[in-house]
Amino acid sequence: MRPSRDTLGHRGEAEAAGYLRSIGYRIVATRERILRGDIDLVALDGRTVVFVEVRSRSSTAHGHPAETIGYHKQRRVAQLATAYIRRHHLEDCSVRIDVVTVTFDGPEGRPQVEHFQNAFESP
Secondary structure, three states, X not given: OOOOHHHHHHHHHHHHHHHHHHOOOEEEEEEEEEOOEEEEEEEEEOOEEEEEEEEEEOOOXXXXXXXXXXXXXHHHHHHXXXXXXXXXXXXXXXXXXXXXXXXOOOHHHOOEEEEEEEEEOOO
């Protein structure tokens, strides 16, 4: 039985957060609710605030997870990031948007994590 979309999303976000921690990022928020939307992860990479969009798939049979981030989704993530920056008074910080993809059909059932820094235009 395939996991539900929400379960897959939560698993992907947990894998992404673990990966980012392993490379030195500090996770400061998960599933941050703002402007009737969610920012998957907010992290610090040194002194840079990083907004992370996580995309998860059970396989790549129908394409890579990163292919699901179109123009409208990019624009929405940028809007949410801008609102977060304003809400937390981070206007003087450097900011970027990363994408982390997680595919759960890796060898031996291990998730495959890919990280795309500065994946699209940030606020």
